[in-house]
């Protein structure tokens with residue numbers, strides 16, 4: 070197990086914690102920890118940072134088999 074402490078989910082879900090996700094910016098530069106999502110799939114709480122703004126609990130897309138073009 071890691072000693073790295075992940076922040077607990079702010080919603081009263083069972084045992085979710087927020088995990089950081091990285092992304093790539095529009096110019097190919099990596100953006101570390103751009104989004105944080107709850108590990109509980111039934112919760113779906115998420116925080117995204119986009120253009121310096123924080124977006125809370127946006128709709129997330131998961132479980133898609135095919136990608137939109």
Ligand SMILES: [Zn+2]
Pocket residue numbers: 078079080082085086107108109112113114
């Ligand atoms: Zn949660």
